[in-house]
Structure formats: structure tokens, C-alpha cells
């Protein structure tokens with residue numbers, strides 16, 4: 370992770386104790402750079418330690434090695450309640466984008482980087498599985514920072530298209546709306562962890578909660594239901610409403626897909642949305 374607030378404070382403390390002028394000057398340079406990075410990230414509402422998708426990573430602002438917007442990849446997320454078929458659709462979308470000649474990284478949350486995958490186990494089945502909504506939101510956010518830092522942003526910077534099975538909207542819906550956390554808590558967390566690195570397109574796979582729960586139960590057959598699947602129908606209806614509310618609030622980013630149709634029909638609707646919003650064929654031509 371990049372330069373954090375804690376490091377910044379340590380540098381400032383060391384600066385005040387620096388024994389020699391040369392050492393003091395060195396600390397001053399580092400502290401200045403830390404302050405610049407923090408000002409850029411906090412001032413613009415970006416997350417600590419996150420490289421902006423368009424920054425050169427050291428906060429110097431020199432512009433060296435900047436990826437143009439045209440060559441930068443696109444960030445697509447799939448969201449929805451249980452049993453909506455996101456994982457199948459993420460795989461199909463990955464294949465379709467790759468067939469056009471685009472580099473594609475398919476990933477998921479919680480997870481998507483070694484550190485975040487370790488947190489996934491802790492949150493879904495391990496020691497943190499009975500944390501409160503607030504504790505869970507913080508752990509999902511920690512996993513998200515690592516996922517962004519190590520997987521998503523580097524991929525976008527090298528021009529790959531990223532397809533993520535869940536992202537920050539899941540925290541809004543599961544821990545926020547269904548977990549009863551105040552919207553301000555979720556918004557602050559998202560500002561600090563995601564900042565400007567929001568998806569270019571979010572596909573919300575929508576279906577009635579009871580149908581989704583039945584599908585999820587069929588999919589796992591005799592395996593145990595996870596902690597979210599075990600929640601009652603009202604929890605899952607709240608989730609559905611929350612995802613639809615996100616789509617209404619952010620129509621420029623979100624497209625609602627009817628997930629009740631057949632797998633092929635859903636895949637066609639997903640592709641139509643991606644073509645209309647992000648023009649992947651145009652992106653391939655522009656690079657040729």
C-alpha cells in the first residue's frame with residue numbers, strides 16, 4: 370500500500386527529532402511528498418494508499434508514464450442479491466470481451482487479491498463471520514483497498530478491462546440497507562476506500578428475492594448456506610430494493626438487467642449494455 374497517514378505522522382515526528390541538517394532535509398523532502406500525496410488523496414476524496422487510476426503512483430505529478438484515458442481499461446462490476454447468476458454472467462462477459470481482443474481480468478469481492486481472499490474466509494466463514502454490520506463493513510472495505518491496489522488499478526493502468534463479481538454497492542446493500550448502518554457511515558467509508566475509482570459500468574442483476582434464494586439453494590445443493598443466505602426473506606427483499614435504489618440514484622453508472630430470463634437472454638442483455646455504454650469494439654479499434 371502507498372504512503373499512509375500513519376507513515377506521514379511518523380515522518381513528521383522524526384523530522385522534529387532529526388539530529389543533523391542533512392537528515393532533517395531528507396525527512397523534510399519525504400514529509401513534503403507525503404503531505405502532497407495526502408492532500409491529493411484526501412482533498413479529492415480518494416482513499417489512503419490507493420493509486421489513482423490516472424496517477425503515476427508516486428504523487429510527484431510529473432505525468433511520466435501516464436496512461437491516457439483512451440488506453441486505460443474499463444472497470445465493470447456485477448451486483449445483485451443471492452442467486453442472481455452474477456458469476457456465470459461475469460465469465461460469459463469475460464469471454465466475450467476477450468474474443469474482441471481485449472485483455473480482461475475477471476475478479477470478485479470479497480477477494481480478488483491474496484490478502485483480500487484471506488479476509489474473505491475470515492468474513493464469510495471464519496472468526497469475523499459474527500461481527501456486527503459495522504465490523505463487517507470495515508473488513509469488506511479493507512479487503513477492497515487491497516483488491517483495488519493490487520489487482521484492479523494495476524490492470525486498468527495496463528489497459529485491461531476488469532470484470533468484478535461484486536464491489537462497493539454490495540457493502541451499500543448488505544451492510545448499509547440490510548445491515549442497518551447509517552448511509553453516512555457507508556458513504557464515508559466508500560469515499561475513503563474507493564474514492565474516484567468507481568466502476569465505469571455497474572450491471573445490477575435483478576430478480577425477486579424468493580426466486581434468488583431458491584436458485585442459490587439449488588446451486589449449493591447439500592452444502593451449508595452462508596450467513597447472508599440464512600437471513601429471512603425480508604432481508605433479501607431489502608437487498609433487492611437497495612440495489613434498485615442505487616440504480617435510480619446513479620443512472621449514468623448503473624444498468625438494471627432482468628435476471629429472471631434464461632442465461633442466454635441475460636447474457637445478451639449484459640452485452641447490449643456493455644456495448645451501448647462502453648463501446649468495447651471501438652476501444653479495440655482505437656488501439657490498433
Ligand code: TYD
Pocket residue numbers: 450451452455456478479493509535536537538539540541543544595597598
Ligand atoms: P459469495 O459466495 O461470493 O456469494 P455470491 O455468489 O452471492 O456473490 O459470497 C459473498 C457474500 O458476501 C454475499 O452474500 C454478499 C456478501 N458481501 C457483503 O455482504 N458485503 C460486501 O461488500 C461484499 C463484497 C459481499
